[in-house]
Amino acid sequence: MAQVASAFGTRLWVLIDEWSTIPEALQPYLADFLKRVVFPINSVSVTIVAIEQRSKFRKDGEHLPVGIELGSDAFADINLDDYLVFENNPKASAEFFRELIFRHLTAIYPIKSLPVQNAQQLQEQAFTQEAAFLELVRASEGVPRDFINILQIAATKAGEHKISVPTIRSAAKDWYERDKAAFIDSNQAGSDLLHWVVDTVIGGRKARAFLVRSDVRDTILDRLFDERILHIAKRSYSAKEEPGVRYKVWKIDYGCYADFINTSKAPTGFLFENQNVEGDSYIPEDDLRAVRRSVLNLDDFYTAFPAAQHSLPTQ
Numbered sequence: 417m418a419q420v421a422s423a424f425g426t427r428l429w430v431l432i433d434e435w436s437t438i439p440e441a442l443q444p445y446l447a448d449f450l451k452r453v454v455f456p457i458n459s460v461s462v463t464i465v466a467i468e469q470r471s472k473f474r475k476d477g478e479h480l481p482v483g484i485e486l487g488s489d490a491f492a493d494i495n496l497d498d499y500l501v502f503e504n505n506p507k508a509s510a511e512f513f514r515e516l517i518f519r520h521l522t523a524i525y526p527i528k529s530l531p532v533q534n535a536q537q538l539q540e541q542a543f544t545q546e547a548a549f550l551e552l553v554r555a556s557e558g559v560p561r562d563f564i565n566i567l568q569i570a571a572t573k574a575g576e577h578k579i580s581v582p583t584i585r586s587a588a589k590d591w592y593e594r595d596k597a598a599f600i601d602s603n604q605a606g607s608d609l610l611h612w613v614v615d616t617v618i619g620g621r622k623a624r625a626f627l628v629r630s631d632v633r634d635t636i637l638d639r640l641f642d643e644r645i646l647h648i649a650k651r652s653y654s655a656k657e658e659p660g661v662r663y664k665v666w667k668i669d670y671g672c673y674a675d676f677i678n679t680s681k682a683p684t685g686f687l688f689e690n691q692n693v694e695g696d697s698y699i700p701e702d703d704l705r706a707v708r709r710s711v712l713n714l715d716d717f718y719t720a721f722p723a724a725q726h727s728l729p730t731q
Contacts, residue, residue: 444483500558592671
């Protein structure tokens with residue numbers, strides 16, 4: 417690799433995507449190989465794209481640790497959720513997906529042949545109003561694949577008309593049923609947990625998100641995350657009156673509650689009823705009781721559904 421980089425007189429970038437598809441038991445060994453063979457080459461940079469919930473870069477060996485130590489051997493610099501999840505950064509998320517549509521279009525057609533010359537003009541031509549585009553961004557939950565598929569369905573439904581908010585909601589529901597509902601239909605434990613979460617969070621609290629302690633790992637919860645049915649909105653959330661206790665903010669996929677919008681069952685807030693908590697990683701002090709109501713104790717689920725006991729969380 418050093419010789420290749422030297423021959424071209426440039427830096428060589430090694431890009432590894434879908435790291436999380438590697439069996440978890442093998443990941444530390446591949447990471448250790450990269451650390452020993454590739455990392456020492458000054459003219460080579462390595463970028464790894466991985467899902468935090470499904471990645472294991474290091475393990476304890478018989479004598480020495482095996483793998484990459486994050487923060488020392490490598491840095492976890494970029495969390496895409498910070499940019500793509502609408503609740504984390506609405507402006508950056510909208511800008512990313514606006515450019516995504518425009519670049520897909522210009523990859524097919526020369527820009528000079530198009531009636532629009534930039535991403536903003538394309539949005540104005542394709543959507544009835546900015547709210548419709550933002551609804552599409554919100555419905556995608558920060559996942560480009562979901563964004564493109566919901567947009568495709570919405571465009572088909574709209575036909576010659578511009579895409580509206582109701583069209584986006586209908587398309588999101590259709591995409592959920594086509595792509596994600598199959599897992600729920602074929603996995604009883606996943607179905608039980610999802611319906612319990614929906615009943616507890618949306619039905620009981622009129623919210624779209626919930627808290628789970630950061631030190632809790634649960635097989636079924638992780639699988640719903642893998643299937644893009646549940647999403648992580650924030651990875652570190654805390655109450656000022658509970659120092660040291662960290663939570664992850666989980667959110668329910670838009671397609672799960674699209675039917676509830678504009679009904680009496682519709683969620684009225686993100687984490688708390690009638691309240692959004694965007695932008696701040698700390699919970700306001702006077703909302704501590706609301707926070708405690710927002711924490712899901714998975715032991716309650718396993719008590720209600722004993723058949724799922726084989727997937728009890730490990731802490």
